[in-house]
Amino acid sequence: MKMRIIETISEMRKVQKEWRENGESIGLVPTMGYLHEGHLSLIAEAKKRCSKVVMSLFVNPLQFGPTEDFERYPRDMERDSQLANESGVDIIFAPSVAEMYPHKMKTTVVVSEITDTLCGASRPGHFDGVATVVSKLFHIVQPDFAFFGQKDAQQVAVIKQMVDDLNMPLEIIPCPIVREPDGLAKSSRNVYLSEEARKQAVVLSRSLKQAEADYQQGLQPGEIKERAMSLIKTQPLADIDYVELLTYPSLKPLEKFNGQPFILALAVRFGDTRLIDNKIFS
Amino acid sequence: MKMRIIETISEMRKVQKEWRENGESIGLVPTMGYLHEGHLSLIAEAKKRCSKVVMSLFVNPLQFGPTEDFERYPRDMERDSQLANESGVDIIFAPSVAEMYPHKMKTTVVVSEITDTLCGASRPGHFDGVATVVSKLFHIVQPDFAFFGQKDAQQVAVIKQMVDDLNMPLEIIPCPIVREPDGLAKSSRNVYLSEEARKQAVVLSRSLKQAEADYQQGLQPGEIKERAMSLIKTQPLADIDYVELLTYPSLKPLEKFNGQPFILALAVRFGDTRLIDNKIFS
Structure with a gap:
């Protein structure tokens, strides 16, 4: 049919x-x-x-x-x-x-x-x-x-x-999230990005990868979040809306890892365009 | 089965x-x-x-x-x-x-x-x-x-x-509302009523009947509502929660009849027991 x-x-x-x-x-x-x-x-x-x-x-x-x-x-x-x-x-x-x-x-x-x-x-x-x-x-x-x-x-x-x-x-x-070859999460809003912003936007997925490594190495929630923010801030066009590490799916603040699944969630503006990305650790 | x-x-x-x-x-x-x-x-x-x-x-x-x-x-x-x-x-x-x-x-x-x-x-x-x-x-x-x-x-x-x-x-x-022989609307809460309150509670349906006659005689919304309240107040145990004349089903105040369906709705306490009743005019 x-x-x-x-x-x-x-x-x-x-x-x-x-x-x-x-x-x-x-x-x-x-x-x-x-x-x-x-x-x-x-x-x-x-x-x-x-x-x-x-x-x-x-x-x-x-x-x-x-x-x-x-x-x-x-x-x-x-x-x-x-x-x-x-x-x-x-x-x-x-x-x-x-x-x-x-x-x-x-x-x-x-x-x-x-x-x-x-x-x-x-x-x-x-x-x-x-x-x-x-x-x-x-x-x-x-x-x-x-x-x-x-x-x-x-x-x-x-x-x-x-x-x-x-x-x-x-x-x-x-x-699961589908990504561009360089790691940027697919989004209908990606078409808004200028060429330069498009390049810098890869920092979102890079910061999630860094967080994964940080977690493997035993860093605590606060440190992981701080390091993700710092990495995003290296990109001059990136304007952070939020970087949060929370329990998932209850979305409560997480001070110390306790075996619960959690999420690192990002929202970052590049000019008028707001992109989101995340990684769930379970 | x-x-x-x-x-x-x-x-x-x-x-x-x-x-x-x-x-x-x-x-x-x-x-x-x-x-x-x-x-x-x-x-x-x-x-x-x-x-x-x-x-x-x-x-x-x-x-x-x-x-x-x-x-x-x-x-x-x-x-x-x-x-x-x-x-x-x-x-x-x-x-x-x-x-x-x-x-x-x-x-x-x-x-x-x-x-x-x-x-x-x-x-x-x-x-x-x-x-x-x-x-x-x-x-x-x-x-x-x-x-x-x-x-x-x-x-x-x-x-x-x-x-x-x-x-x-x-x-x-x-x-449609189902009523007792004397007019009181059936309600699970009627069992709460004292014998005296049960007698006086018939004023709810009586005030709706009066409103119907008032409407037939061309009274305006404000007058109909006032007369319903006055009738209810003749019963010493009756404590009015609300008496409202509103458009139905949009439930907006009605100053003047304009052909729209409307409702006269009552809520009256008899001691701890709150009774409701209404009539829709369409």
């Missing part, structure tokens, strides 16, 4: 119902489009586990702050549908903003505590917007599995918490 | 899945137990529309304030299961608090604006607790229809708003 692009909720529900009646298993890969190899790895994982794969493509205004890049967020539907088709996506669900938000929303899904830090602290309201739209997508597509990139590690923690707390009938599958 | 009582989420999911595979339609009647004819009318409506009926029975601590009656809320599982069985309920889903909240919840479903008034104003956090637990029940039972009594008119408005905003795949069916 050829890939279809569906723009309305009612049509998506119709297909979902048919699939259910035919006993299909459904995988959802939520994206904001402008696909890169990170997205394609999520689709590949979905294809492995499910007989039908829906990729949603929706740049969600709710999760962007008033000063953020909603308007200029990169979009390329033609290229995205070609890539999705080649990757074996069955349906692109690409609703308009008016289709998803026909009237002012009064309902918000709020995940507390784990959203107090990292991107939750830097981007107030961001995770309310994420949890709310993902909740809507889950209710529309009703997948058995949904696939999220571990690059947005806090997002994965938030979505898993929501699914668990609200007993949503699906499983969240986090997928 | 005999009625079953299910206490675990996993068992409820198993039955739900079997029903789905057999093409059954599923109705959910969420209750806090201590059934009265109001609940039974919801079950009867569910039986009409659905081939399988689940009645959930869960006194949800999340929707009670710290000074409210969670502990003393009336419970009678034996009587409830007998009544449910006689009414044709297929499954009572009666999870424990630990089953529903195995760890501290970090996720809350918040419905704003329409919760700023009436019981939302009198009972801070109440509707967060309601929306969150109902969202959980919907995800566990995955019904096609869910049935709620119009006595909790604001609750109906909140649940409908949530279902609509979050695209939950089910339909909410509000059912």
